[in-house]
Amino acid sequence: MSYELLITSSRGDYPVCIAPGAFRAMLDERPGQPVIADAFFADALAAVGDRLIVVEAVEGNKTMGGGERIIEALRDMGIGRGDHVVAVGGGIVQDVSTLATSLYMRGIPWTYVPTTLLGMTDSCIGGKSSINVGPYKNLAGNFHPPTDIVVDPEFTRTLSAEDLVGGMCEAMKIxxxxxxxxxxxxxxxxxxxxxxxxxxxxxxxxxxxxxxxxxxxxxxxxxxxxxxxxxxxxxxxxxxxxxxxxxxxxxxxxxxxxxxxxxxxxxxxxxxxxxxxxxxxxxxxxxxxxxxxxxxxxxxxxxxxxxxxxxxxxxxxxxxxxxxxxxxxxxxxxxxxxxxxxxxxxxxxxxxxxx
Ligand SMILES: NC(=O)c1ccc[n+]([C@@H]2O[C@H](COP(=O)([O-])OP(=O)(O)OC[C@H]3O[C@@H](n4cnc5c(N)ncnc54)[C@H](O)[C@@H]3O)[C@@H](O)[C@H]2O)c1
Missing domain, CATH: 1.20.1090.10 (Dehydroquinate synthase-like - alpha domain)
Structure with missing residues (x-):
């Protein structure tokens, strides 16, 4: 069963597709796109080759410095304004990818694929980045929504018990x-x-x-x-x-x-x-x-x-x-x-x- 939502935003409307298996289907449909991914998926995404940017999902990378490292990697790959980036990961990859894609060449389009239940239930829509500065969590940020979001519950199969509960807590709250x-x-x-x-x-x-x-x-x-x-x-x-x-x-x-x-x-x-x-x-x-x-x-x-x-x-x-x-x-x-x-x-x- 699949579901579609359209999010209306002043920065452009964007669709959300929710379906088991949707991520693999998207990769097959759009080969060759640069991917920013949580290091957890580095092996699974090895076929992306030298267009893969790997980010360790730790709070210390959800920073200005973490955004700068992605921007530099995008430049090294020769990514231009006409390119489209895919970000695959939980809230940490989402936050730092929002920052990096909003700033790179003053903004390039991106697709977000949340891989944690928290990302799927909550953070994936809304277009916000929340960036840590020094000891302060989520102190800085901006708005740069993705052009589309692919929500694939198959990713929940490998999540820890705590991350599954955390996603449910956000679902309950919303x-x-x-x-x-x-x-x-x-x-x-x-x-x-x-x-x-x-x-x-x-x-x-x-x-x-x-x-x-x-x-x-x-x-x-x-x-x-x-x-x-x-x-x-x-x-x-x-x-x-x-x-x-x-x-x-x-x-x-x-x-x-x-x-x-x-x-x-x-x-x-x-x-x-x-x-x-x-x-x-x-x-x-x-x-x-x-x-x-x-x-x-x-x-x-x-x-x-x-x-x-x-x-x-x-x-x-x-x-x-x-x-x-x-x-x-x-x-x-x-x-x-x-x-x-x-x-x-x-x-x-x-x-x-x-x-
Ligand atoms: N910008 C927003 O609107 C917003 C909203 C809520 C939370 N956040 C931020 O999101 C961050 C938390 O994100 P999160 O909880 O989604 O996860 P995360 O990005 O912190 O990742 C948590 C752990 O799960 C691993 N992981 C990710 N996907 C996996 C999978 N499918 N299987 C196994 N392991 C997997 C990661 O490698 C990491 O070890 C916090 O920094 C929070 O402040 C942002």
Whole structure:
């Protein structure tokens, strides 16, 4: 079963094809294109020959320097303005490829093939790059959407348990943000998808990307509605920093959703018990999470939380479950009292996750 979506963007509309086997079909249809790929696929893509640029998928390569290395490799290959690049990998390859293709000769077209469940459910549409600068995660970035996206659930077969859970956490978050009907539909679709059925995964991905499509079309440049998709992320980015990135982004988002729900309750909102229970069920599938959470550096967490770029002069901006479903943005006064609530919410979430 295959699904097609068209994403409308001021930088040009782009189609998304979702189908098991779609990647191999695309390679056969478009031979000879330069490929930027996650090193994990270097052997599988050996036939691309000297038009293959390999990127180790580590946060240290999602940087200005990482972008520069790709730009230099494109020049060495003699890539010109008329050429089209394919990027194959998870969010790290996507972020650095967005940067490199947007800057190379002031912009060349590219196709994105996400290979992680997180890339397939979330990051592949929206056109943003998020680049690390020094110790600061996702501090810099720009918009340069691909001309098309090929989503092939066959790639999930080799993912680690933590990366599968991480992708599901993003799928859960996006569906919840879109409202109660979208979240109910997600709950129906997630069971067979988690069991590894690639057709069921394609159906789930079509649903989740359809939910995200609404946000990025109504608010392409992240000024209003799209900010809801930061649900769980202020906690998640701070948690990643506080564990020296030993907790993956997707798992951190799952924990961040649970923490944001505790924060909602502390703010006298009803919270979302069904969402919290589901997030904890997903997170139970991540091996060895408890010992990593036991090492959280509290000062590093607080520092990163306060530095989140979504905060404003009016206070700390957090997305929490709203009364009646979906999410809302709360602005809390910056100060010790709020940070005590935030720390407490994270502590509650971590002890629930650690069992
Ligand atoms: N720009 C955006 O809109 C956006 C959105 C969300 C996340 N992100 C960023 O994405 C990054 C996380 O990306 P991610 O979780 O997709 O993965 P990743 O790129 O960090 O890769 C994670 C690991 O999975 C491996 N891998 C990739 N595909 C595989 C496969 N099919 N089988 C086996 N191993 C595979 C990689 O080699 C790596 O070891 C973070 O840096 C995050 O900030 C960006």
């Amino acid at each position: 569906s919840f943000c879109r409202g109660p009907a979208a979240f109910d539909r997600y709950l129906e679709l997630q069971q067979p998808a988690r069991a590894g059925d690639v057709d069921a995964q394609a159906a789930l991905l079509a649903h989740v990307l359809g939910c995200k499509k609404w946000f990025i079309e109504v608010d392409e440049f992240d000024k209003k509605e799209r900010r809801q998709l930061n649900f769980g992320h202020t906690f998640a980015h701070a948690l990643e920093a506080a564990t020296s990135f030993r907790v993956s982004h997707g798992a951190a988002v799952g924990i961040g959703v649970v923490a944001a729900d505790h924060l909602a309750v502390a703010c006298d909102l009803p919270g979302a018990p069904g969402l919290r229970a589901h997030a904890l069920d997903l997170l139970a599938g991540v091996p060895d999470l408890a010992p990593r959470l036991a090492e959280v550096d509290d000062a590093a967490f607080a520092k990163a939380f306060l530095l989140d770029k979504k905060h404003g002069p009016d206070g700390l901006h957090v997305i929490v479950p709203a009364a009646g479903g979906a999410t809302e943005e709360r602005v809390l006064p910056a100060g010790d009292e709020t940070m005590a609530m935030v720390r407490n919410a994270l502590g509650e979430a971590m002890s629930e996750v650690s069992g």
